[in-house]
Amino acid sequence: ALLDGEPILGAWGAQGNADFEEPSLLWAARRGEWSTSLHDKAVMELDQPINWTVGPWPERFSNAPAGGLYLFRLPRGIEITATGVDFMSVVIKMSPEEKGQSGYCGNFNHVAEDDFEPAPFGSAPTQTISAWNRAIGDGLEPVPDSENLFMRSNATAAAAVAAMAPEAGRGAGGWG
Numbered sequence: 001a002l003l004d005g006e007p008i009l010g011a012w013g014a015q016g017n018a019d020f021e022e023p024s025l026l027w028a029a030r031r032g033e034w035s036t037s038l039h040d041k042a043v044m045e046l047d048q049p050i051n052w053t054v055g056p057w058p059e060r061f062s063n064a065p066a067g068g069l070y071l072f073r074l075p076r077g078i079e080i081t082a083t084g085v086d087f088m089s090v091v092i093k094m095s096p097e098e099k100g101q102s103g104y105c106g107n108f109n110h111v112a113e114d115d116f117e118p119a120p121f122g123s124a125p126t127q128t129i130s131a132w133n134r135a136i137g138d139g140l141e142p143v144p145d146s147e148n149l150f151m152r153s154n155a156t157a158a159a160a161v162a163a164m165a166p167e168a169g170r171g172a173g174g175w176g
Helices: 041-045 057-061 126-132 154-164
Strands: 018-022 026-031 069-074 078-084 088-093
Touching (some): 041 057, 041 088
Antiparallel strands (some): 026 069
């Protein structure tokens, strides 16, 4: 994992654990195995989108995945859980937005059919075709550079996040 082009969570101990914090912007952790005190159990209860070669959905995150488990907590209650076994699996958790939501992760109305359209036949192997679905709906335009946290320095991003956050001063562990 990189932040502003610099590696974070790259040096982990014998247990496969590492932590990183950039106050007001990011708290991140790498774990060698699932931690019930750290990770959101709802990730294990999600419907399985694809029949992967490593088994059912929970097995992608349980035990000790070869690629480790990554958890990223951002302001406003956004949490990203990721692991890589045969393909990367990512779960993005966020609170509902007051005016509704849209974008590449869908509109969060619990109707998958209005979030994505199937990938064209033959564009990907049959066993992974659903992972190649294309987003549809509002909010799919490019993010302006001035709002893109991936294109800013940490100081600028932190100031922008602080200005957008409904509660100032939330630190690591306070976002989940």
